[in-house]
Amino acid sequence: MTAILSTHDLALTFSTKRGPVEAVRGIDLAVEQGEILGFLGPNGAGKSTTLRMLTTLLAPTRGTATVAGHDLATQPRAVRRKIGYVAQSGGLDPQERVRSELVLQGRFYRLSRAEAEARAEELAVDLDLTELLDRTCAELSGGQRRRLDIAMALTHRPALLFLDEPTTGLDPGSRADLWELVRRIRDEGTTIFLTTHYLDEADALADRLVIVDHGEVVAEGTPAALKERYGGSPEATLQDTFIAITGHGPRREEPAPLTV
Incomplete structure (x- = not known):
């Protein structure tokens, strides 16, 4: 497989009044084209900071990265043309209608008015938003807003989609629906980089x-391999497995528990 x-x-140190804070301490990773990569860790582990660096929103203190074939430091505009990004908080205007948001996003990516309108209709069908096109964003449920967030991130057909804790705050039914959507997007050819603190x-x-924990990679592999290696069996839960991982070796401080 080819790494996208x-x-x-890759590292980032923030300057504060109390001195430097190492949010990310030096991460080496590779995401293969066509996979869903789960970037997992407790709150404060450096997940979102790493993602913001990879999406060109924060400049790394040191290290290098290649994203969708482009150098992160020297070709940030080219990186942005190849990626989609859904932030934890979303980016919708509550007063705008769904159709307007989708068309405007298309125009941002230099689609003509006709192309943007056609793409909005296409995305509405693909993400089950057709009946919502004339509603304002404020009228949408949490799950509907997340589908719209993802639709906007897919407007320019990115090769790589970043999802930052996309199901936080959703009810179980909406979470299940979003999981199916994420799988379908991957099956249609988009690589997905997913940050989450939900083990299930x-x-x-x-x-x-x-x-990751404390800004460093502490383990990686398939879910089955990690559960077998650290939990003793592929049938072990990730909750038990994560506790085993963080329990090995010297730690600078006790890691915070994951939210389940």
Whole structure:
């Protein structure tokens, strides 16, 4: 397989009044084309900071990365043309109608008015938004808003889609629907980089996991391999497996528990 994303010693240190804070301490990873990569760890582990670096929103302190065939540091505009990004908080205007949001996103990516309108209709069908096109974003449920967030990120047909904790706050039914959508997007050819702190979500969706804690990679592999290696059996739960992983070796401090 071909890596669509690779990093070497990627790190970010923030300057604060109390001194430097190492949010990400040097991450090496590779995401293969066509897979769902689960980026897993407790709150504060550095997941979102790493994702923001990879999407050009934060400049790394050190290290290198290639994203969708382009150098992160020297070709950020080219990177942005190849990726989609759904932030934890979303980016919808509550007063805008769904159709307007989708068309505007298409125009941002330099589609003509006709092309943007056609793409909006296509995405509405694909993501079950057709009956919602004339509603304002404020009228949508949590699950509907997340589908719209994802639709907007797919407007320009990105090769790589970043999802930052996409199911946080959703009810179980909406979470299940979103899982099916994520699988379908991958099956249609888009590589997915998924950050989550839900262990069941990582187990259900990811082809491979990279587990981080305190800004460093502490384990990686397929869910089955990690459960067998650290939990004793492929049938072990990821909850038990994660506790085993963080329990080995010296730690600078006790890791925070994952949310389940």
